Amino acid sequence: METAYSVQQIQSSYIREILAAASDKNVISLAGGLPDEKTFPIHLMKPAIEALTAMTDVFQYGATIGYEPLIVHLTQTYNLPETHRVMTCTGSQQGLDLIARAYVNPNDTVAMEAPCYLGAMQVFGLAQANLVTVSQDESGPDINELELCFKTTSPKMFYAVPDFHNPTGVCWSLEKRNQVATLCIKYNVVLIEDAPYRELRFSGEPLPLVSDFCPDHSIVLRSLSKIASPGLRFGTVSGKQSYLEPLLKVKQGADLHSSTPIQAIILGLLQHAEFPKHLENIRAIYRSRYDTIFRAVQAYLPDECKITPTEGGMFVWVTLPECDTYKLANELLANKVAVVPSPVFYPTSAEPPSAIRLNFTNADPEDLVTAIQRISQVLKNTPY
Ligand SMILES: Cc1ncc(COP(=O)(O)O)c(C=O)c1O
Structure with missing residues (x-):
């Protein structure tokens, strides 16, 4: 049976592929938009x-x-x-x-x-x-x-x-x-x-x-x-x-x-009387993870990498010197870190800036730092 035209023109999702690869427990995933399941109320x-x-x-x-x-x-x-x-x-x-x-x-x-x-x-x-x-x-x-x-x-x-x-x-x-x-x-x-x-x-x-x-x-x-x-x-x-x-x-x-x-x-x-407390709790946890990833990016990534500060949410956006971010994301995956490259988030094929999206809510603080150190190594070792 022929698929509807509207479905035919939908590209297979790169993010689905990367999330599948990131489910390997040896990979530190900063790729998905996942809350920390330990916080589920x-x-x-x-x-x-x-x-x-x-x-x-x-x-x-x-x-x-x-x-x-x-x-x-x-x-x-x-x-x-x-x-x-x-x-x-x-x-x-x-x-x-x-x-x-x-x-x-x-x-x-x-x-x-x-x-x-x-x-x-x-x-x-x-x-x-x-x-x-x-x-x-x-x-x-x-x-x-x-x-x-x-x-x-x-x-x-x-x-x-x-x-x-x-x-x-x-x-x-x-x-x-x-x-x-x-x-x-x-x-x-x-x-x-x-x-x-x-x-x-x-x-x-x-x-x-x-x-x-x-x-x-x-x-x-x-x-x-x-x-x-x-x-x-x-x-x-x-x-x-x-x-x-x-x-x-x-x-x-x-x-x-x-x-x-x-x-x-x-x-x-x-x-539930404790729901507001639950919200305060997750905000405090995510704030501390954000502080961790922010400091790690500043400490370990090359100076040309710029992190956009935020006051909430689950993601940071890190712009990079011009490079092939798909190639970079694949190399990072080989080094057991999953990130999402910027072109995925642009609907048109107009030149997107080189950047990666990093989720900071699903990995624990130690893993966040290790992930940034691995990204730093890959950026230093590989010309893109
Ligand atoms: C901006 C935005 N809108 C909507 C959704 C979908 O959320 P829901 O789980 O409520 O369907 C997401 C999930 O990541 C999102 O980032």
Whole structure:
């Protein structure tokens, strides 16, 4: 049977290959976007898991929008206006897929930052969108480029990760948040604000969502994958009711609704008195790992390698002297370190800068230092 054209043009994923290679236990993997599994708050879910045995109703078919008591809780926590709704989905990745399927026709233009989250490129690629990119600096997207992009290509939506971006770790400044929201309103572009790393701020001051400045021109995706556990596959989509209605239609066709027992467990977790303490705990652990990797990069990598500082999230982005980063990543793998090379994060074949993405949340501090020492050796020994 012939594969659909939309699937035929999706490249096989380099990251999937590298993650498979990185599963060798002798490899120190800084490649995946994995939280540390020792932090999973399983003990905080235990009371809700045990209570399930007496909750026959959650094992019945449920509403597509989500488990009612959880929807009530989320509506309050997100402080949604009357006109807005939240729906639950199977990871925020499903939310993104629903958005693409509900709103993107082949050749519709979707704007995004470059570099960009791989899973978003895949979803919009499957929808056969025309992807246009805007470059990013240390405070967010280049505003002049963004305005030019909105003016000349009239994108339907602008997909962005303003809090601790994947792959660069960049967190948009308050000014950028305001400016982007203003442009979205002016050019009638819907902001798709993807915020899975937002709660992982370990230093600096919290900033408002970009969507707070353009609530009627935005859809927000949130996730429990990075702050609780990715295996739960739980995320949410929120926005104006009129924006969510088409998503509900698509979700109904996709899977009727997300697992209700899991949603009941999530409600128990979010309402657990110790959940805020759990968040503080993971922030402290990740902060110390970030400090470790930051210091190791400065101590061991050649001076021309520059690390972009961050105040949260899971990744650091290290720019390198011009080189073939695929070749470098393969050589590093031969030396038992897995990293992700920069071209993977660029949707177009335009020359990406030489850089690597390093995850600092899944390896312990000793391994982080060893990994950076190995990267340093490989960079010193091999001309690229
Ligand atoms: C920016 C971004 N959005 C969405 C996701 C997917 O998250 P989820 O596990 O909630 O589907 C990821 C996962 O790495 C991500 O980095």
